[in-house]
Amino acid sequence: MYLITKWFGTFICNKNRIKNKILFSKDEKEIVKKLLKINENKILPEEKKIVKNLKKIIVIEKRLQKIGEYKPSDPFFKKIEIKPEDFDYSEDLLHKATLLLAKNRVKEKLASEDLQVIQMVNALDDLIQTSNLLSERVNCWSAIPTSKEKIQPLQNVFSTVNNEIKSMEKQIDSDMEKIAPNMSKITGPLISARLLSIAGGLEKLATMPASTIQILGAEKAFFRFRKEGGKPPKHGVIFQNPYINRSPREIRGKIARVLATKISIATKADAFTKRDISKDLIKDLDKRIKEIKNL
């Protein structure tokens, strides 16, 4: 017996025949509710109901592993076609439902807090650039005899930008401590935020290998090394961590490697289990760094 769920219903099939079916409502909002559940990896009540008292169920989705054997390569699934029009469901309804589903999911994904942090990090970089530019101009201008009134407006903008930099940094600090507490404790909220912004999200960062995290921010040097040879970069944005930039040059690579592994473990906790493991990690990290320094 094969269990197949489509957007318009769930079906039990055997030897090219549909043996049993539960169709969904024809209202797109009701359909979307079901599809959202499927997207959350949940088993629908209809699916549970239809397989009741049946044995040897074969399923095509990993999601349904609990109620049947997962066999995606079974040729049966390609042979049988369950067409929506045979059950009086139109393509138009599919279009409406998928539009609504996509809208819902996009909204949900874009509402995540890490995207806000990415924007803030980018804004911070813009502000710093602007501040440097303005400071140059103000200095240059005040070097020649100028009436105060003429230069005042520019100076006002300059100080506003500087204040904004400070408040932006504060905001990033407090947000990162909420989103990624483990990583923030290990390498500081600002470096964490930069790593997050390069990776494009907390989950993406958490699924990266430590060796990638080690050189995030040094892409240019890394690809130069891959294409033309030479030495690979030892560290990317994690260089800003005092563990690395206050250490002697010869051991920076080693420390970067250790730090990256700890960051990698910390992000996994931040993104998935949400447990606080920072104390253990910091203890381990300090121990390893001592070992490296005493070599």
Place this chain on the structure above:
Amino acid sequence: MKTAEKQGIFKEKNRIFTENLDSCKGLKVYNEKLVKHKGREFRSWNPYRSKLAAAILNGLNIEIKSNSKILYLGAATGTTVSHISDIVKDGSVYSVESSPVAVKKLIELSEKRKNIIPILGDANHPDRYSFLVPVVDLIYQDISQRNQAGIFISNIARYLKRSSNSILMVKARSIDVALKPNKAYNLVCSELENSGLKIKDKIDLKPYEKDHAAVIISN
């Protein structure tokens, strides 16, 4: 004008066009040129923006019927999708894209084009959209990932009708930056052949796109 027509693709000198859908008359998708001819409206297909257009201009010969069902992996904001939607006016384009920001634009596009089914999903996991996508006539993939061949193979195994064609846009730089593009293409081709697919054609996308090739397979 419009001297050669083939399955919804119109050729004039070295430019190609698709006929705009009736529901989208006068609307541009990515600021392309609209040309009117005998009451019909045509959208110019820019090979520098769309790899499929580049492949067609470089000699890609593939049949897309107007009622085809197509699975499009890596739809992005829908530049190429919109032209395919012009071609399969009685069919459907199931467009899978993993970036929510891109899907947002894709949604805008499919509000006007009824044959585009937008799906926010990861092509690495064909499982997760199996409730929306039926068995299809053609799979088109344009994903810049290192495992692009693997993604292609698993989706073909899952969704492609028997003895059908599929198009894979290979980005050599995604396979390995240090490799010569030709070697990267061969690597992909041998991976596809090892999984039982037949390579029908390989088209370099020069001069429109650097280090890209279109690989056409059949199963």
